[in-house]
Amino acid sequence: MSETIETTVNGRAVTLRAEDPEMPLLYALRGELGLTGLHFGCGLAQCGACTVQIDGEAVRSCQFPAVQARGRKLVTLEGLGTPERPHPVQTAFIEMQAVQCGYCLPGMIMTSAALLARNPQPTEAQIREELAGVICRCGTQPRVIAAVLRAARG
Amino acid sequence: MDAMLDRRSILKAGGALTVAFAVGLRPRDAAAWTEKPVATDEVAAFLSIDARGGVTVHVGKVDLGTGVRTGFMQIAAEELDVPMARISVVEGDTALTPDQGPTYGSLSIQNGGVQLRAACATARRELIRLAAERLGAEPAALRVEEGMVIGPGGRVGYAELVGGRALALKVDANAPIKPPEARRIVGRAVPRVDIPDKVFGRFRYVYDVRREGMLHGRTVFPPALGATVEAVDEASVQGIPGVVKVVREGSYVGVVAETEWAAIKAARALRVRWSAWAGLPDQARLWEHVRATPVAQVQVTSERGNPAEVIRGAARQLAASYDWPIHSHASMGPSCAVAEFQGDRLTVWTASQATHNLRKQLGLMLGMPIERIRCIYLEGSGCYGRNGHEDAAADAALLARAVGRPVRLQWMRQDEHAWDPKGPPHLVDLRAGLDAQGNVVGWESEAFIPKGAGGNVDLLAAELAGLPRENQIHPGNIIHNLAVPYAFPAVKTTCHRLETTPFRPSWIRTPGRMQNTYANEAFIDECAAAAGADPIAYRLRHLPADETRGREVLERVARLANWQTRPSPQPDRSGEILRGRGVSYCKYELVRTYVAGIAEVEVNRRTGVIRVTRFWCAHDCGQMINPDGVKAQVEGNIVHTLSRTFKEELTFSRSAVTSVDWSTYQVITMPEVPEIVVELIDRPTERPWGAGEPAAAIVPSAVSNAIFDATGVRLRSVPFTPARMRAAIQGA
Numbered sequence: 042m043s044e045t046i047e048t049t050v051n052g053r054a055v056t057l058r059a060e061d062p063e064m065p066l067l068y069a070l071r072g073e074l075g076l077t078g079l080h081f082g083c084g085l086a087q088c089g090a091c092t093v094q095i096d097g098e099a100v101r102s103c104q105f106p107a108v109q110a111r112g113r114k115l116v117t118l119e120g121l122g123t124p125e126r127p128h129p130v131q132t133a134f135i136e137m138q139a140v141q142c143g144y145c146l147p148g149m150i151m152t153s154a155a156l157l158a159r160n161p162q163p164t165e166a167q168i169r170e171e172l173a174g175v176i177c178r179c180g181t182q183p184r185v186i187a188a189v190l191r192a193a194r195g
Numbered sequence: 196m197d198a199m200l201d202r203r204s205i206l207k208a209g210g211a212l213t214v215a216f217a218v219g220l221r222p223r224d225a226a227a228w229t230e231k232p233v234a235t236d237e238v239a240a241f242l243s244i245d246a247r248g249g250v251t252v253h254v255g256k257v258d259l260g261t262g263v264r265t266g267f268m269q270i271a272a273e274e275l276d277v278p279m280a281r282i283s284v285v286e287g288d289t290a291l292t293p294d295q296g297p298t299y300g301s302l303s304i305q306n307g308g309v310q311l312r313a314a315c316a317t318a319r320r321e322l323i324r325l326a327a328e329r330l331g332a333e334p335a336a337l338r339v340e341e342g343m344v345i346g347p348g349g350r351v352g353y354a355e356l357v358g359g360r361a362l363a364l365k366v367d368a369n370a371p372i373k374p375p376e377a378r379r380i381v382g383r384a385v386p387r388v389d390i391p392d393k394v395f396g397r398f399r400y401v402y403d404v405r406r407e408g409m410l411h412g413r414t415v416f417p418p419a420l421g422a423t424v425e426a427v428d429e430a431s432v433q434g435i436p437g438v439v440k441v442v443r444e445g446s447y448v449g450v451v452a453e454t455e456w457a458a459i460k461a462a463r464a465l466r467v468r469w470s471a472w473a474g475l476p477d478q479a480r481l482w483e484h485v486r487a488t489p490v491a492q493v494q495v496t497s498e499r500g501n502p503a504e505v506i507r508g509a510a511r512q513l514a515a516s517y518d519w520p521i522h523s524h525a526s527m528g529p530s531c532a533v534a535e536f537q538g539d540r541l542t543v544w545t546a547s548q549a550t551h552n553l554r555k556q557l558g559l560m561l562g563m564p565i566e567r568i569r570c571i572y573l574e575g576s577g578c579y580g581r582n583g584h585e586d587a588a589a590d591a592a593l594l595a596r597a598v599g600r601p602v603r604l605q606w607m608r609q610d611e612h613a614w615d616p617k618g619p620p621h622l623v624d625l626r627a628g629l630d631a632q633g634n635v636v637g638w639e640s641e642a643f644i645p646k647g648a649g650g651n652v653d654l655l656a657a658e659l660a661g662l663p664r665e666n667q668i669h670p671g672n673i674i675h676n677l678a679v680p681y682a683f684p685a686v687k688t689t690c691h692r693l694e695t696t697p698f699r700p701s702w703i704r705t706p707g708r709m710q711n712t713y714a715n716e717a718f719i720d721e722c723a724a725a726a727g728a729d730p731i732a733y734r735l736r737h738l739p740a741d742e743t744r745g746r747e748v749l750e751r752v753a754r755l756a757n758w759q760t761r762p763s764p765q766p767d768r769s770g771e772i773l774r775g776r777g778v779s780y781c782k783y784e785l786v787r788t789y790v791a792g793i794a795e796v797e798v799n800r801r802t803g804v805i806r807v808t809r810f811w812c813a814h815d816c817g818q819m820i821n822p823d824g825v826k827a828q829v830e831g832n833i834v835h836t837l838s839r840t841f842k843e844e845l846t847f848s849r850s851a852v853t854s855v856d857w858s859t860y861q862v863i864t865m866p867e868v869p870e871i872v873v874e875l876i877d878r879p880t881e882r883p884w885g886a887g888e889p890a891a892a893i894v895p896s897a898v899s900n901a902i903f904d905a906t907g908v909r910l911r912s913v914p915f916t917p918a919r920m921r922a923a924i925q926g927a
């Protein structure tokens with residue numbers, strides 16, 4: 042049975058529709074809200090392409106039931122920062138040109154931003170560990186590491 | 196209806212009534228483009244200048260996430276002297292862009308960019324000529340600044356000269372291009388134009404196309420590769436709200452629904468009775484299977500002297516076999532397309548690397564004249580060869596035709612891993628003879644690889660549905676680089692082109708050239724070790740005397756890595772962690788980009804775990820349009836190929852692929868990525884060559900050689916897993 046969910050996405054109060062209790066948040070965000078800054082990569086919580094932040098934590102929206110988003114604070118890549126007010130991690134990714142196709146970016150950026158909020162001065166090893174479950178097929182990892190380090194150093 | 200769809204016109208072409216139309220995501224595409232030329236010898240095929248002086252570049256080569264779009268803009272901005280900001284790019288749109296061939300083979304800049312440069316140079320010369328007439332000045336007295344032609348007596352802008360009108364002239368391949376010292380944009384690390392939108396989540400990928408009335412589709416794949424449909428129980432999905440239709444054509448089965456989630460649920464729930472099928476070889480005996488496969492053609496790719504006889508009479512003989520497993524493209528984003536019929540016309544939004552070819556394939560499959568099909572490229576997740584995007588386009592077209600509404604179709608993760616065309620198994624046997632000084636005097640190699648070359652990989656849906664297709668296999672140009680770049684006195688390199696291969700083959704980044712270079716460069720390392728020679732010195736002494744650019748990349752990478760001259764293996768192999776370094780060299784296809792690399796590894800003797808700690812690379816692809824773009828490609832090649840070398844291997848039962856997600860088909864993870872140091876050699880006066888593939892060619896052999904240097908043990912079967920390393924050390 043379809044149900045409606047009141048929640049906050051990128052600072053805006055929105056109503057989402059879950060077609061059933063299992064429907065992953067990913068389809069509500071991409072489909073209904075048109076938030077295409079998160080991507081479908083595996084649907085298995087294995088790659089990170091669908092990552093959003095929920096109450097400040099990096100969460101894989103492909104395995105997170107939409108119904109559990111009720112009353113939470115969701116942030117997607119679109120809401121993390123804007124060209125006018127970029128998040129430091131986004132600025133660093135642009136400065137380091139740490140993008141090839143960009144499909145992995147929701148995982149790389151949202152996970153790194155959550156890490157820096159928790160631990161503003163991570164070591165390179167901590168960054169690598171944090172991003173160990175975020176897959177990138179283009180081989181952009183060396184630049185991603187450099188970008189997150191740069192964001193941390195401010 | 197979308198306003199952009201209403202601009203269509205009917206024009207007569209060659210006596211036949213052809214319908215052309217402009218459909219696009221952006222208003223820019225809505226202009227009346229119906230008579231735009233797309234022939235590669237027409238300047239107007241590549242370029243248009245609008246009434247405000249904006250330049251649109253039309254390219255048949257597409258940006259697969261590589262940044263080449265920015266490179267094209269640099270080329271146009273440079274040759275035309277217009278600011279980058281005034282240039283926009285249309286890529287891979289069969290109605291608007293010239294057919295420059297598929298985006299593969301590291302040819303986008305080398306061929307596509309050079310064609311574009313010639314078109315721009317031709318246009319510039321013409322614009323200056325027109326300006327000279329207008330201003331009553333000699334062309335030589337004029338200069339161009341920001342799209343404005345300036346002379347002693349006045350100035351006139353491109354917009355005023357041709358704005359809005361087509362540049363009706365033929366491309367002159369000899370039109371003068373800017374000399375290196377006059378270049379201001381080409382050769383610079385200009386930031387990529389797509390990155391900000393990607394970083395802010397605003398970039399529009401193929402996955403993001405939305406059309407009025409669009410439905411969502413999923414393909415229901417057979418449980419076994421060759422299984423056919425016996426019955427479909429449509430009632431099994433009736434209870435799912437939003438299901439629109441179950442589509443069946445032959446053994447192609449798909450579902451269409453109002454929402455994506457409903458389509459996914461229906462594809463999972465649909466009950467289909469399939470025939471049994473178990474026609475795959477036993478994976479444990481894959482190489483026996485390959486050796487036993489009938490040979491369609493024997494191709495000798497290089498021959499000098501009589502190596503068989505020379506090797507027999509040589510002071511020392513060596514022989515080894517190297518094998519490379521079956522790989523999936525394993526793209527991050529499962530393949531996706533949107534198809535829409537309007538009357539008897541079809542538009543497909545696709546991330547295909549070859550939209551012009553896809554259009555022909557769709558025409559064949561659907562029985563439609565290609566003039567009624569338009570394929571529009573939009574970026575997908577990184578594509579390293581012919582993956583599933585074309586297949587998804589065919590699926591979407593079948594579903595859209597069945598429901599009469601636009602359909603967005605995406606594969607699921609397991610579909611992508613199981614059903615994308617595969618990089619075929621690649622096996623090479625090598626023999627060499629050394630003289631008393633350790634020099635190679637004879638070299639023979641035999642590769643066992645499927646027949647075919649580049650071309651159109653058949654659309655899976657056509658195969659399943661029993662619709663027309665070419666019915667040929669096309670694994671890519673996989674014979675290159677079996678011939679060696681060294682001046683051995685007697686050589687013969689032979690490719691046994693096999694009639695079949697277990698999975699529908701296609702090319703994955705550096706197809707064949709990487710596998711052949713892996714075998715050659717590891718085997719020459721075996722020769723160097725047998726000769727007691729330093730691996731770099733050994734290569735240098737076998738390079739042709741006039742190969743100065745080859746020498747240079749080897750010498751540079753040696754300096755970069757602070758290479759210690761000595762033979763392999765390193766002498767102290769008593770500890771638990773063994774360290775070593777290995778080198779590799781490649782002259783791409785023996786005619787272009789030069790690359791040399793050094794891998795540094797640590798091997799844990801007990802666990803067999805191999806860690807690549809650093810990788811150095813020296814790279815010469817001639818003139819560079821955007822050095823940072825080249826560097827990113829080199830880094831990407833190295834990381835991607837390390838993943839393939841250490842982790843990736845398709846697994847399968849007798850019926851189906853069993854490595855169907857990221858836990859069963861593992862890839863490199865962030866902690867495993869080494870430090871990478873790249874040295875780029877810029878040659879602004881040379882022609883530009885490709886950078887999207889060559890660096891991949893050297894990675895597996897550099898690693899195999901480093902492992903040998905560390906341990907004294909040679910790994911010849913990819914992937915280099917801990918189990919294989921342990922077994923090799925224990926067996927040594």
Ligand code: FES
Nearest residue numbers: 082083088089103
């Ligand atoms: S799509 Fe969610 S982790 Fe892969």
Ligand code: FES
Nearest residue numbers: 143145177178179
């Ligand atoms: S940039 Fe393509 S997957 Fe990471």
